[in-house]
Amino acid sequence: MPTQQTVPLVDLHAQYVLIRPEIDAAIQSVITRSAFIMGPDVREFEARFAEYCTASFAVGVASGTAALELTLRAYGIGAGDEVITSAHTFIATAEAISAVGAHPVFAEIDAQTYTLDPDAVAAVLTPATRAVLPVHIYGQPADMDRLMHMAQVHDLTVIEDAAQAHGALWYGRRVGTLGHAACFSFYPGKNLGAYGDAGAVTTDDARIAEQVSLLRNHGRHSKYLHDIKGFGERIDTLQAAILTAKLRHLEAWTAARRRLAARYTELLADYQSEIVLPFVHANAAPAWHLYVIRTQQRDALLDHLNRSGIGAGIHYPTPLHLQPAYADLGYVRGALPVTEEVADTCLSLPIFPEMTDAQQDSVVAAIRTFLGD
Ligand SMILES: *Cc1c(COP(=O)(O)O)cnc(C)c1O
Numbered sequence: 203m204p205t206q207q208t209v210p211l212v213d214l215h216a217q218y219v220l221i222r223p224e225i226d227a228a229i230q231s232v233i234t235r236s237a238f239i240m241g242p243d244v245r246e247f248e249a250r251f252a253e254y255c256t257a258s259f260a261v262g263v264a265s266g267t268a269a270l271e272l273t274l275r276a277y278g279i280g281a282g283d284e285v286i287t288s289a290h291t292f293i294a295t296a297e298a299i300s301a302v303g304a305h306p307v308f309a310e311i312d313a314q315t316y317t318l319d320p321d322a323v324a325a326v327l328t329p330a331t332r333a334v335l336p337v338h339i340y341g342q343p344a345d346m347d348r349l350m351h352m353a354q355v356h357d358l359t360v361i362e363d364a365a366q367a368h369g370a371l372w373y374g375r376r377v378g379t380l381g382h383a384a385c386f387s388f389y390p391g392k393n394l395g396a397y398g399d400a401g402a403v404t405t406d407d408a409r410i411a412e413q414v415s416l417l418r419n420h421g422r423h424s425k426y427l428h429d430i431k432g433f434g435e436r437i438d439t440l441q442a443a444i445l446t447a448k449l450r451h452l453e454a455w456t457a458a459r460r461r462l463a464a465r466y467t468e469l470l471a472d473y474q475s476e477i478v479l480p481f482v483h484a485n486a487a488p489a490w491h492l493y494v495i496r497t498q499q500r501d502a503l504l505d506h507l508n509r510s511g512i513g514a515g516i517h518y519p520t521p522l523h524l525q526p527a528y529a530d531l532g533y534v535r536g537a538l539p540v541t542e543e544v545a546d547t548c549l550s551l552p553i554f555p556e557m558t559d560a561q562q563d564s565v566v567a568a569i570r571t572f573l574g575d
Contacts, residue, residue, distance in 0.1 A: 209552045209561045211513035212391050216556040221451065225397075228443040238439050240419070247442040248402070250449055251386075254369075255378035257404035259411035262437030263418045266365040266387025269401035270298030270335075272435060273383050276403075276413035277359050279304050279332050286326055287335040287363075288318045289521040289533075290541045294387075295337055295363050296522050304332070308523045308533065313540050314481035316494075316548075317344035320352060327352075333359040338367035338377050340480070340517070340550075341393065341459075341489030346372050346380040353382075361385065365401075366491035368393040369456040373485045378404040388445055393459070393491050394452050396441040458555035459490035462562060466493050466551065469566045476573055478547075492517055496547040503572050504549055510568040515550045 218225060232243055244262050252260035263269050279285060281303040287295055289308040299306040310322035318336045334353060336344035346362075353360045364370075365387035367377045378384040386392075388400035403414045416422070421432030467479050478496040482488060494517065497503055507514040521541045523533035535542065551565055 208511040209513060209557070209565055210554075211515050211550065211552050212554045213556055214390055214395070217554070220556065221447070224447040224450075225444060228447040229440060232440050232443045240436060241439055243439050243443040243446070244437055247437070247446045247449070250446055251402055252404060254449060254452065255376050255384075255404045257376075257379050257384075258406040259404065259408065261403045261411055261414045261418065262442055263401045263403060263414070264435040264437060265399040266363075266385060266389060266392075266401040267294040267298060268418065268433075268435040269385035269387070269403045270294065270361070270363065271301050272414045272417045272433070273361050273385055273403050273410070274298055274302045274304065274333070275417055276383075276410045277333065277361075279359070282330060283332040284328060284330040285333045285335055286318075286323050286331060288337050288339070288541070289523040289538055290316055290518065290544055291337040291339060291363065291522065292365070292518065293522055293525065293527065294365075295335060296528065299335070305330070306522075306528070306531070307331070308521075308531075308538060308541075310538050310540050311544065312345070313544075315342050315344070315483060316340065316544055317342055318349065319540075320345055320348035323349065324352060327356060331356070331358060333361055335361050335363055336381070337363040337365075338370055338489075340494050341367045341370050341491040342480070343367065343370050343372040343377055343380070343483070343486045343488070345483075346377075350381070359383075364404075365389075365392060367489045369452055370489035371487035377489075379406065382407065383410055388441065393456065393489050394445065394448060396438075396448075397444050398438060398441055400437050400441040400445060402437070455555035456489055458557075459553060460487070462553050462555075462557055463488070463490045463493050465559070465562060466553070466566070469562075470495070470569065473569070473573055473575075477569075490553060492550040493553040494548050494550050496544065497549065498547060499572075500547050500549050503569070506572045507549075507565070507568055510564075510571075512565050512568055513552055514565075516548060517550050519545060521545045
């Protein structure tokens with residue numbers, strides 16, 4: 203019998219315990235100053251995060267969803283416009299498109315990286331296409347070179363959904379600088395997670411940074427003068443202070459994820475007749491938000507792992523084109539065969555920077571038991 207230990211999908215408490223003094227000091231300093239809205243902590247985080255991404259600007263907002271929505275608005279995308287994205291993602295990607303009044307168009311994903319397939323994007327371009335919204339799903343960068351080339355030819359805006367990909371590299375360049383703008387989530391379980399909701403937009407375009415920063419804060423430059431109709435979608439100041447403290451650790455955490463991902467791939471290499479391991483593009487360094495395998499016996503394996511105390515999960519079981527919320531778009535099963543196959547077979551194994559080799563060994567042991575080894 204393999205040693206059985208409880209392994210969660212992600213362990214936020216284990217991380218807090220390791221950095222408690224820094225987090226507590228960050229929270230305390232905001233409360234002591236009692237500047238709870240915007241202020242120097244937000245500016246500090248924005249400067250640090252822009253620097254981390256090697257982007258000219260970072261604008262803190264209330265969530266990853268707000269980042270997507272405000273970025274689309276900043277580009278003036280709305281009614282009558284089509285935005286092409288992937289259906290293999292969290293629903294927020296498409297909701298943001300709907301929220302601004304534009305029309306989401308789902309294109310097929312690449313069968314290896316699970317990111318937008320540029321040929322599939324080309325196939326659904328119309329005169330109404332204004333933007334492409336590739337998702338760096340699981341922390342794997344999309345094929346940004348081909349998408350940016352297409353954008354140049356067809357005069358499109360490319361907005362990266364980098365909610366799962368903080369620190370991922372594409373040909374040595376950070377996600378967040380590859381498209382015209384990029385949207386990050388700091389939802390607690392993300393690679394850089396706040397202790398509540400938060401998000402950011404990165405861009406090299408000063409006009410877009412300015413527009414997002416107006417939109418998030420009621421369209422104002424000064425307290426009671428509102429240049430445009432905006433929203434209340436500011437990043438929370440406590441969250442900004444926490445994120446500045448956590449950002450100092452992000453490179454080490456990403457390195458830990460990369461080591462664990464390589465170790466999974468090594469330990470599971472002998473089982474490739476039954477499970478498909480993650481593919482890594484030769485010129486990408488993923489951020490490994492999730493380590494996702496695929497198997498035809500997905501539901502049975504998930505059940506076995508969960509009963510063995512292992513917090514495996516599915517990201518995501520129902521692709522967006524088949525969600526009840528998007529029934530109005532008229533897609534039917536069979537419309538996106540690769541996306542549907544991935545949704546039916548994908549399984550996320552636990553991965554988080556604090557995961558021990560012993561925890562990882564028990565995940566692998568449970569998989570081996572399931573496969574009858
Ligand atoms: C988490 C996530 C979002 C939304 O971010 P929130 O901060 O939860 O609003 C958007 N897209 C993807 C791919 C995500 O994983």
